[in-house]
Amino acid sequence: MDLRSYATDGFWDELFDESLLPRPGAEQLVRRLAAFSHGELAARQRAADKSLLTMGITFNVYGHEAGTEKIWPFDIVPRVIDAHEWTTIERGLKQRIHALNLFIDDVYNQRRIVKDGVVPDWLVDSGKCFRGPCAGLTPPRGVWCHITGTDLVRGGDGCMYVLEDNLRTPSGVSYVLENREVMKRTFPQLFEGLRVRPVENYPEKLLAMLEYVAPPQSRDPTVVVLTPGIYNSAYFEHSFLARQMGVELVQGSDLVVVDRKVFMRTTRGLERVDVIYRRIDDDFLDPQVFRSDSVVGVPGLMDAYRAGNVALVNAPGTGIADDKAVYAYVPQIIRYYLGEDAILPNVPTFVCGEPDQCQHVLSKLEQLVVKPANESGGYGIVLGPRATRQQLDDCRDRIKANPRNFVAQPMLALSRVPTVVGDSLEGRHVDLRPFILYGEEIFVLPGGLTRVALVKGSLVVNSSQGGGSKDTWVVQRPNGDSPAAPTPSR
């Protein structure tokens, strides 16, 4: 295959530098791609697609007919991250999660960070995901954010930035594992001789973490995964993780609280449950405490949790650190709790809850990306430079009506990765979601989920909006020595 016609179009490309030479770590992959015969790339892509269909790796799209499943498009050209750069990313993520966990614990207990004036009190108290009923609680082992998916992007300057922190019920890790499986099935020769860091041990790490955070009195704890059911967009992942860990996948109706303890209904009667990896939002967890119209939750669950009889993962209330306005303060949060500078920089962010920053956002709306502070899945985002006048006016009205609920960031030139189009390659924009587990220690899964905007020129990588995914390789270079990764700008 002729790679000379590939164009980076002035964007940072993850596989090639400006003169189309492979970047560190990508040399062997590029050499193997170049050796492809005519038609081979397209044939391999078709084989991978067929494999995914048969394996039934799907997600559901909301707003369509109930149960509409889609295959999440997978692109067979992997994204490569040099092991040396990965070391820095890994350190940065551990630092960030460590600090965020201290932050959550603090805001539900002493609130030192508010009293010391590092973050404003309105930021915490008006947070849509701040949960009053969690005040005064400390979860087992002091861990709140057991599982985090942090979204990273690389800008035109080649530097990795943190785009957002997902600390509620982040999804996508099953695709990391299945993508690797599909790559091995359809592309075995690409791996040969390459030292790609494995991802397959994630379920074991996850189970070990879940058992570690069990209430201290439970010996040999019973762990379950709690799903809202088969029509949830991430149901595939819920069942995948339960299966990989060998634990029960339960729905709210399978659980019952008796005497402040949680049980599941089995063919042999009631069986005690100690740890719940819940994939249900706080709001729906317990109709007695949160939304009373929830039909997927378990009445009395929070009571059992407060009594220390069950561990909930992630802990209820963790969502406060998922708030995009709180995100803007994370560098200060890290400095406050750890006395360190953030290793991974934030994207510069304007918080509309601060009047002067709000003024700036309103006057520069057509240049900025505006995000609601508490949505996920890419919903409600307005890309200023690509919006119509009407959309900008609507957006301005929404910000004025509720400034607390919005943040704005400059439009980033996201980096690209060569992606299969027919039988050739074109650059497509990507982001990266590494997954971090907080148990006995903090573990970062090597690589993570690379999401790719498959539509030419698009910057939207969400599965619900035309995005796909790629396998992500953390590659150790054979000679071992590597130049320093680009230093993050401060």
Added chain:
Amino acid sequence: MLSRVADSVFWMNRQIERAENVARAIETTLGLALEGTIEPGRLWNALVCAFGDQSDFWARHGLADQARVFDFLAFDPANPNSIYCCLQAARENARTVRDMISSPMWEEINKCYLSVRGASAARADFADPREFIDEIQRASQLITGATDGTMSHGEAWHFARMGRLVERADKTSRFLDVEHFFGGEEGAGRDPVRWSSVLESASALEMYRKQYGAVSRKDTVRFLVLDRAFPRAMHFCLVKAEESLLVITGGTKGTHSTPAEQQLGRLRATLDYADIDEILGDAQAGAPRGLHGWIDAFQARLNAANDAIHTTFFALRPVGTVAEAG
């Protein structure tokens, strides 16, 4: 295991078995139609009756012919017993218990559903249904094979087998009721071609011939009801279903501690000691209600056993304690 999961595993297997049986009955009827000895309207009507969906069919389609009946039984999304609906429901059940079943099982169920969905979308240009019918039977057997070969033979597997066998016993009994579907027509009962096709519907013709040779009404009924070794015979199905039930409850044959054991055990015992002349209701045996009456009663008791399984395992509610907690 979770009650909800046991329920899904049980029904998933009933639905797959049902789809296979519908497919096989269609195949047999296609064969009879080619012979041309029976008027096609009566033939296809009898097939609809065999599955008990005649009132729905008559209300929506009126007269029975090959095209209408085939579409109704194979693809009709409004007929809950069509192959399409069965496999769609089986796959939904498989999805809800995806964590309990093995990947080979899931992949076979998923592939089978995708292929039926594809066939259903292209149903207008269906020239020869045989290929489709073959595929359904093959897929069902692959799924059964994957279940036996890749899933631990523990509690979930026993629920799966019980579901499959309860469904199979019901379907075999329906195929046997052929005389009734032809309106008790005089002479139909003596027609060996008709009884051969009953045996074919239960994939039993070859095994029958090894045992009895020539096809007769009496031996066909004897084989499909009472045989202990043929896997689609009703007696075999009940013996094995009860075995699975007892593994699940930890009970002993001949005793019972749950409604499920009581109902299924009683029905199995009836077949243990049944007499062929009694079943056929020949006058001298003093049982005048005839084969149809006997089959009807069997089906009612099988339904009662199915309901007892539901009450015993799937509908568990910790009475009192829930009210307190909730």
